[in-house]
Each structure stands twice: as C-alpha cells, then as structure tokens.
Amino acid sequence: MDLQEFLRMGGYAGYVWTAYGLTxxxxxxxxxxxxxxxxDEQASARRRSSAD
Amino acid sequence: MWTWFHKFxxxxxxxxxxxxxxxxxxxxxxxxxxxxxxxxxxxxPADYQQGDAFRILYVHAPSAWMSMFIYVAMxxxxxxxxxxxxxxxxxxxxxxxxxxxxxxxxALATGSIWGKPMWGTWWVWDARLTSELxxxxxxxxxxALRSSFDDPQRADRASAVLAIVGVINxxxxxxxxxxxxxxxxxxxxxxxxxxxxAIEMLIPLFIMIVGFQLYYGWxxxxxxxxxxxRRERNATWLKEGI
Amino acid sequence: MQRTAISSAAGLVFxxxxxxxxxxxxxxxxxxxxYVVVTTLFPLATxxxxxxxxxxxxxxxxxxxxxxxxxxxxxxxxxxxxxGTMEQWVLSGQPLGWLLLAKVxxxxxxxxxxxxxxxxxxxxxxxxxxxxxxxxVLSLLLGTATLSVLGGIGAALTVGVRRGSVLLSLLVLPxxxxxxxxxxxxxxxxxxxxxxxxxxxxxxxxxxxxxxxxPLAMSAAIRISVES
Numbered sequence: 001m002d003l004q005e006f007l008r009m010g011g012y013a014g015y016v017w018t019a020y021g022l023t024x025x026x027x028x029x030x031x032x033x034x035x036x037x038x039x040d041e042q043a044s045a046r047r048r049s050s051a052d
Numbered sequence: 053m054w055t056w057f058h059k060f061x062x063x064x065x066x067x068x069x070x071x072x073x074x075x076x077x078x079x080x081x082x083x084x085x086x087x088x089x090x091x092x093x094x095x096x097p098a099d100y101q102q103g104d105a106f107r108i109l110y111v112h113a114p115s116a117w118m119s120m121f122i123y124v125a126m127x128x129x130x131x132x133x134x135x136x137x138x139x140x141x142x143x144x145x146x147x148x149x150x151x152x153x154x155x156x157x158x159a160l161a162t163g164s165i166w167g168k169p170m171w172g173t174w175w176v177w178d179a180r181l182t183s184e185l186x187x188x189x190x191x192x193x194x195x196a197l198r199s200s201f202d203d204p205q206r207a208d209r210a211s212a213v214l215a216i217v218g219v220i221n222x223x224x225x226x227x228x229x230x231x232x233x234x235x236x237x238x239x240x241x242x243x244x245x246x247x248x249x250a251i252e253m254l255i256p257l258f259i260m261i262v263g264f265q266l267y268y269g270w271x272x273x274x275x276x277x278x279x280x281x282r283r284e285r286n287a288t289w290l291k292e293g294i
Numbered sequence: 295m296q297r298t299a300i301s302s303a304a305g306l307v308f309x310x311x312x313x314x315x316x317x318x319x320x321x322x323x324x325x326x327x328x329y330v331v332v333t334t335l336f337p338l339a340t341x342x343x344x345x346x347x348x349x350x351x352x353x354x355x356x357x358x359x360x361x362x363x364x365x366x367x368x369x370x371x372x373x374x375x376x377x378g379t380m381e382q383w384v385l386s387g388q389p390l391g392w393l394l395l396a397k398v399x400x401x402x403x404x405x406x407x408x409x410x411x412x413x414x415x416x417x418x419x420x421x422x423x424x425x426x427x428x429x430x431v432l433s434l435l436l437g438t439a440t441l442s443v444l445g446g447i448g449a450a451l452t453v454g455v456r457r458g459s460v461l462l463s464l465l466v467l468p469x470x471x472x473x474x475x476x477x478x479x480x481x482x483x484x485x486x487x488x489x490x491x492x493x494x495x496x497x498x499x500x501x502x503x504x505x506x507x508x509p510l511a512m513s514a515a516i517r518i519s520v521e522s
Contacts, residue, residue, distance in 0.1 A: 006094065010104035015169050019162045020089065023111040026158045027085070027267065030151055034274035041281035049291050134514075189468040196464060200455045206522035210451045213515050214465060217447060220507070221469050224500065228472035231496075235479065 061140045064289040067280050070273040077270035084263030092256035099253075108166040114260040115159040116180065118268060119187055120222075122152030126194075127219035130212035140276075142208035143283060145215065146198065147275035151268060153191040159184045179233040183226050190218045204283065303388050304396035311400035322404045329362040329409055333416045348421030352481030355417045355430065356437070356474055359409045363438055364466060366405040367445035368452075368459035370397065371516065375453045381520050391509030394516060398446040398508075406438035422481070429484040429494070433477040436497040443508035444469050450515035472500060 009016040092110035099106040126148040133141030163181050168174050175181070197214055201207040284290050315322050336354045337347055347354075374380045374397075383393050413434050414427045422430065448466040452458040476497045480490035 009093075009107070010098055012103060012105040012169055015105055015165050016093075016107050019108045019111055019165045020093070022161050022165075023115070023158060026154050030154055030267075030271050033150070034271040034278075037278035038274045038281075039278075041278040045281050045285075045290055048285070186468050186471055189464070193461075193465045193468065196461055197451065200452070200458075200461055201522075203522050206518060209518040210515065213447070213511055213518065214451060217469065217511055221472075224472050225468070228475045228496075231493075232475045232479065 061138050063140065063280050063284045063287065066140055067277055070277050070280075074270055074273040074277075077266045077273060081263050081266035081270055084259055084266065088256045088260035088263055091259060096253050096256055102170060105166065105169045108162055110256050110260050112159060112162040112166055113257060114264045115155045115162060116184060117261055118264045119152055119156035119159050119184060121265070122148050122155060122268060123187060123191065123215075123222070124219060126152060127215040130208075130215040134209060134212040134216070139208070139283065140280070142212065143279040144272065144276055145212065146208070147272050147279050148268075149191060149195050149198070151271050151275070153188065153195065155264075156184055156188045156191055160188065177233070179226075179230045182229045182233070186225050186229070187222070190222075194218070300389055300392050304392045307393055307396040308400045311397060312403065315400075315404050322408070325362045325366040325405050326408050326412060328365055329358050329412065330416060332358040332361055333420065337420065344421035346421075348423070348485070351417055351420035351422040352426065352430065352485065353474075353478040354420055355413055355422070356434070356478040356481075358416070359413065359434055359438060360441065360467070360470060360474060361463075362409055363406055363441050364445060364463045365459070366401070367442070367449050367466070368462050370401055370446060370449040371453050371519075372449075375516075375520060380516060384517055384520050390513035390516065394446065394450070394512045395443075395509045398442050398512075401446075402439055402442040406442055410434045410438055423485060426481050426484045429490045430481050432494060433480045433490075433497060436494070436501045437473045437477045440473055440497075440501045440504045441466070441470055443504045443512075447508060447511045447515055450512050450519060453516075453519040473497065476500075 007013060088110060092107050096107070096110075098104045126145045129141045129148065130145040132138055133145065160181065163184065164174055167176050167181075194211055194214055198207045198211045201210065281290070333354060336350070341347065371380065374383075383390060410431055413430050414422070417426070417430055418424075445462070445466050448462045451465070452462050455461055476493040480493040480497070483493065484490045
C-alpha cells in the first residue's frame with residue numbers, strides 16, 4: 001500500500017492511529033518511569049556514600 | 053544449584069546481574085515491537101469484514117496477554133517472597149505492578165477504541181473487557197495496599213497475601229464473567245476477538261507478544277534495580293559506592 | 295498447664311463476641327439500616343414503577359447487601375488488635391485460623407444474617423415476586439457468609455490503616471464480583487421461570503472453597519499485621 005493508504009487505514013485512521021499512539025505512549029512512559037526510578041535511587045545512593 | 057540461587061538473590065549480585073541483562077532485553081524488545089507494528093500495519097492484509105480497523109488487534113491482544121501474565125508473575129514472586137522470605141522476590145512483585153497495570157489500562161483503552169467502529173459504542177460489557185476491568189481493580193487494590201503502609205516489611209507481606217488471594221480468584225472471576233455474558237448471547241463470541249483469519253495474519257501478533265515480554269523483562273530489571281537500591285539504603289555494600 | 299481444646303476456645307470466642315455485641319446493639323443495627331436506606335435509593339433514582347423495578351430487584355438487593363456487609367467488616371478485628379487480644383491469640387499456640395473463623399462467624403450472625411432475613415421484605419418493596427424469595431434468601435445466605443470470610447481477609451490485611459474501610463472495599467469488591475454475578479442472576483433466573491440450580495451450586499462451591507482457604511489467608515494476614 002502507498003503512503004496515502006497507509007495513513008488513511010481504510011477510513012479507520014482515527015481509531016487505528018489513536019490505538020497505536022496510545023501503545024507508544026504507554027511503552028514510552030514505562031520506559032521513562034523505569035529509567036527514572038533507577039536513576040533517582042542511584043543518585044541518592046551516590047549522595048549518601050559521598051556524604052559519609 | 054541452591055548456592056547459585058542464593059547468590060543471585062543477594063542484592064549486590066542481583067543489582068549487577070540485572071544491569072548486565074537489561075540491554076539484552078531492551079534492544080531486542082524495541083526491534084521486535086517495531087517489526088510487529090510494521091508487519092501489522094503494512095504487511096498484513098486488511099480483514100474482509102473489519103477492514104483496517106482490525107489491525108488494532110495487534111496491540112490490544114498482546115496488551116491483554118501481558119496484563120494477565122504480569123499479574124500471575126507478580127503473584128508468584130510475592131508468594132516466593134512470602135514463603136521463603138526472599139526480599140528480592142517482594143521487590144520484583146513491587147516493580148512489576150505498575151507495568152502490569154499500564155498494560156491493563158492499554159488493553160482496556162485499545163479495546164474500547166476498537167469497539168467504537170465495530171459496534172458503535174465506546175464501551176461494551178463483553179467478557180474480555182469486563183475481565184480486564186476487574187483485573188485493573190485488582191492491580192489498583194494491590195498498589196493501594198502497598199502504599200498504605202510505612203513499614204516496608206508489612207507492605208511486602210500484606211500485599212503478597214493479597215496478590216495470592218487475587219490470583220486464585222482470577223479464574224473464578226473469568227469464569228463468572230464469561231457465564232454472565234453468555235446468558236444473553238447463546239453463541240458466545242468474545243466480541244473483541246480475532247476475526248476468523250489465516251495464520252499469516254497471526255504472525256505480527258506473536259512477534260508483538262514476544263516483543264512485549266522482552267520489554268517487560270527490560271522494564272522490570274531497571275525498576276528492580278531501583279527497588280534494590282531503595283531497600284538496601286543502609287547496607288554496607290552500597291555505602292562503598294555503586 | 296491444661297491446653298484448652300480448640301473447639302471450646304473457638305466456642306468461647308463466638309459466644310463472647312455475641313455477648314459483647316448484644317450490649318452494643320446499635321452497632322449491629324447500623325448495617326441493617328444502611329441496607330434499607332441504600333435499597334430505597336434505587337427507586338428514587340430510577341422509577342416508582344414496580345414492574346420496572348422488578349427487573350433489577352435481585353441485583354439491587356444483592357448490591358445493597360454487599361455494601362452493607364462491607365461497611366460492617368472494617369471493625370472486625372480492630373478492637374482485638376488494639377487491646378492486644380489478637381497478639382495473645384497469635385502467641386497462644388492455638389490454631390489461629392479457627393479462632394479467626396469463630397470471630398468471622400459471630401460477625402456474620404450479627405451483620406450478615408439480619409440482612410438475609412430482611413431481604414424478602416426489601417425485595418418485595420422492589421417488586422420481587424414471592425416465588426423468588428427462596429432463591430434470594432439462599433443466594434444471600436451463601437453470599438454473605440462467603441463475603442464475611444473474604445472481608446475477614448481484607449480486614450486482617452488492613453487493620454490499623456487510616457481510612458481503612460475505603461481501602462477494604464476496594465480490595466474486597468473485585469473479589470466479590472463473582473458472588474454478585476451468580477447470586478443476582480440466580481434470582482433473575484427464577485423470576486424468568488428457569489431453574490436457579492446452576493448459579494446456586496456455583497455459589498455453594500465458592501463458599502466451600504473460601505471456607506477452606508480463607509482461614510489460612512486470614513491467619514497469615516493477622517500475623518503480618520500484628521508482628522509489624
């Protein structure tokens with residue numbers, strides 16, 4: 001299928017792209033969340049060990 | 053074998069191991085998810101009845117699968133933590149919960165979006181969506197219970213009991229919801245199921261499921277590292293620097 | 295030192311709770327009043343037409359019973375944990391599950407059973423036909439008893455938590471949904487002229503499952519709450 005068809009999704013563009021978009025958002029947020037959880041704790045652990 | 057296990061369960065060792073493992077989960081996950089998305093959106097043919105809308109299946113079904121898988125994994129981890137008193141297992145359960153809850157939310161949202169063009173309404177009380185909704189309540193209850201305690205040990209152990217009670221209930225809930233929906237539709241067809249399709253159309257589905265599983269492996273590894281650091285605040289190995 | 299037989303210990307617990315409650319009967323009456331009040335909300339919210347209310351009467355009675363039972367459950371273990379009785383029980387060496395079950399049983403007699411007895415009255419107010427009384431009572435008997443055990447697990451987990459009753463409801467309601475489905479559908483089926491045997495049997499099965507595993511979960515939960 002060409003780009004036009006691809007974007008239009010047979011008329012269901014709104015639904016399909018919202019669904020896939022939401023999936024991307026959820027995956028992204030879990031990605032950021034997991035990284036941040038780890039990084040925050042690493043930062044505070046470093047702070048504590050350098051403070052001693 | 054047990055020495056290996058106990059070695060793994062020791063926080064500094066687990067911390068290091070998970071750090072090494074994570075990229076081995078993460079990159080393949082990204083690749084497979086993108087592959088599955090492309091395959092599902094481009095390569096797979098449109099469905100005869102549902103047209104291109106059915107492509108939503110490729111994100112809806114794997115999300116639903118992950119929501120269930122993670123809940124069971126969470127309950128197993130919690131059970132291991134409770135019975136053998138392994139803190140790492142409790143940490144794994146805690147790390148998994150938000151990931152599982154987001155997959156549940158995604159399954160509900162994509163299911164709802166799929167339902168609109170197919171059946172004209174934003175919500176249907178069909179067996180799968182209703183079960184997913186109740187599963188979301190179970191996740192939220194678990195997370196709410198965890199956060200209501202200051203004492204981390206009580207939080208771990210109480211939520212573990214809840215998770216085990218929940219996982220035993222899940223088949224009962226599924227069955228009762230199925231039964232409830234079939235009362236008015238003698239031919240029980242889960243509304244948001246795959247249309248009768250050929251095997252080729254299922255390939256992106258399997259790729260996406262594997263991709264999501266690897267993604268879960270990556271995300272839980274990273275979160276678990278954070279959990280370990282938080283719980284081991286005052287431990288000597290940490291005081292010597294990471 | 296003479297060891298009390300568990301059956302007499304459990305019996306003592308059962309009788310003591312009933313006696314205590316008798317002196318504070320208003321606490322016992324409150325869930326019952328709540329039950330009637332909640333049931334009244336539905337016609338007010340929808341329609342006074344009994345023929346329409348009849349359609350949902352089984353469901354409404356069931357939901358009201360669920361909520362009223364949950365309301366009463368939060369305080370199930372609170373006073374015993376606070377005054378140290380529970381700690382004694384944990385340390386006593388008696389099988390904790392049985393003692394807790396005795397407590398749950400007395401609680402059910404005081405809160406669940408009155409709801410069950412009132413249910414035909416409340417149901418009739420919503421247009422429930424006489425033919426459905428038996429099924430309604432039987433389904434609620436099994437349902438409220440199961441709920442008491444499930445709620446006991448939740449109460450044991452949330453003992454001492456601030457605003458614990460909301461959390462308790464959040465935890466227990468999803469687990470109680472199968473009960474609601476089978477119970478109210480049984481009533482619906484008998485009103486349609488079908489046999490309610492199927493859902494009633496499923497309710498009984500869930501009850502026995504809960505009865506066998508519940509005390510185990512409750513004693514684990516109480517130990518966790520008390521030892522922290």
